[in-house]
Amino acid sequence: MQVFKLCIQIIKKNLPVLSIYVFVFLMVSLIVSASITKEQQKISTFNSSKSNIAFISEEDTPFINGLKDELGNIANFVDLPDIKEELQDALFFRSVSYILRIPEGFTERFMNGDDVTIEKIAVPDSFSNTYIDMCIDNYLNMAKLYVTSFDNITQDELVGYLKKDLSKNALVEVKTNGETSENHSYINYIFNYFSYSLLSVIILGMSTLILVFNNRDLKMRNGCSPMSSAKINLQFVLANLTFTFSSWAIMILLCLAVNFKNSFNMNIVYFILNSFIFAFCSASIS
Amino acid sequence: MFTHIFFNRLKCLLRDKMTIFWTMVFPLLLATFYQLAFSNLTANEKFQPVNIAVVDDENWDKNENFRQVLKDVSTAEDNLFNLQVISYDEAEKLLQNNKISGYIIVDEPIKLVVSKSDINQSIVKSFIDIYMQNYSAFDRILSENPAMLKQLTNNTGKRQTFVYETAFPGGKPNFVVNYFYSLIAMACFYGGFLGMREINEIQANISSVAARVNVAPVHKMKAFLSSSAASLLVQYCEMLILLSYMTFILGVSFGNKFGYILITTLIGSIAGLSFGAFISALAKKTEGVKSAILILTTMVCSFLSGMMQQSIKYSISRNVPFLSWINPLNLLTDSFYCLYYYDTLSRYAINIVVIIAFILIFSTTTYFILRRRKYASL
Known part of the structure; x- marks a missing residue:
């Protein structure tokens, strides 16, 4: 050998x-x-998935705070400075998958019934993109319904109505089949x-x-x-x-x-x- | 004399198969494996319509509104769901076999049955929530303002899109490219093997070739510079082969600033050579130990620049920015990243200036260690 x-x-x-x-x-x-x-738990209750998002608001109103609270159910907010390079890096390395920017004067124009839009930058065609869009559009569509239906509705009243409506949730049953999620x-x-x-x-x-x-x-x-x-x-x-x-x-x-x-x-x-x-x-x- | 040493050195280097393997073949192999392993890394982020089922029973037939809404979102061009209307038993079977993400039982309230909590299931749940929440809002508005009935009926299904998508100018946020950029940085610094060899073959107490070179009637600096130029040429050509392979065969995107990419690769190659020379001059050990130090340093720096896990690079730049700035491999990776992703060159320029500073530090230190060294006996 x-x-x-x-x-x-x-x-x-x-x-x-x-x-x-x-x-x-x-x-x-x-x-x-x-x-x-390491998280090891047996699935018994349903937990909605949460995406990491950057929420940048150029105004502070009860209406926008209501939107942020609602988004909190499906998103984790990541604090990032409003600097282009920082936001670009965060999106590239998936620290966030969605960046939402509320422009100044958005609430006022929305309450007046003007056509308004919100700017987002997200990972293109991603799940979180669709998921968060659904939630934001739902909040604003429902708010618009109230604004057009009730004259002179205040922001606080609007947010109160929305909060009650948005608390309605589907009943979810999780059939684990004895599997553990590890x-x-x-x-x-x-x-x-x-x-x-x-x-x-x-x-x-x-x-x-x-x-x-x-x-x-x-x-x-x-x-x-x-x-x-x-x-x-x-x-x-x-x-x-x-x-x-x-x-x-x-x-x-x-x-x-x-x-x-x-x-x-x-x-x-x-x-x-x-x-x-x-x-x-x-x-x-x- | 310069060309004489240069061309002979070139021949020597091209015949050194071991060094050629580590500086060219190994990065090419790694790039191929990266492509095999990472090409589908972003595929699971991409939205695909969710497979769901709804239980075909009396309640489903009765609830015309929900039926219509669910069918609308399942048949549209950008459909949200792939919907099947089937019996309870079939739905159960499909769920157990993971063929669907969940099934819906139309009841009061609407019930969703899932097997796990995931993004697909969350989207289905969100959809049902939205339906129920809108229903609740309609109910409230009609109870307080019955005159709205006609308008609400007309507006049913007309949902406005408030969110519009923009993008940052520059490249797409495709993190996979960072793995390839850090691989190029690693390959540049594997060029350190060539730099190390240059030092070993100019220090008369290290190798017999160096002893011979030292007695030749040529200035040591001239001999060193001409052979280093040959090493640089070999290293740069190898890097160009790697770049071409990644761009044309593997389809890795580098953005459209081609001139800058070539300059960055050249600066990276010089940095790698000078780094190898620096390690070799500094560590007065055997060739094996010097190689070990070079590999260890390169591997650790590659890890910190995101070669094994891209988020490491971001975490370090956010939490320990100092470490990012003292890691030449990270600076090189970041330079490629800036060229691909940013529309401005300010951060790129800073990276390049710091890399050049590193080259100056490595070269000057090497020079001061090597100069005027005489050997009483060998």
């Missing part, structure tokens, strides 16, 4: 460089583990990043081995050795497979060690199985 032993020696020599990828992977896993709190984003993220690190480690290790064995002088020396080329190749392949398996096993153990607080379920088994196949896929890519 001289060839096999040589391969192991080469890998040992390159351990510091290989361990960098493992170390960075471990650090990222720990950072993500610390920053993402936030897998954390473990998803770890395994996503795991594949990157594993691929790098395997490429780095195997390319080092192949480069050494492809050295012209070494090839010629091996060619005249009493060992058959089939035996050399077999040992070389075995060493590569051992390296692949060991890299995968070490990184999976680290992954599970970081994730030890969380429950071990079938999804994690599938993730591990997936990564195992990916490890050998990476070996063939390398």
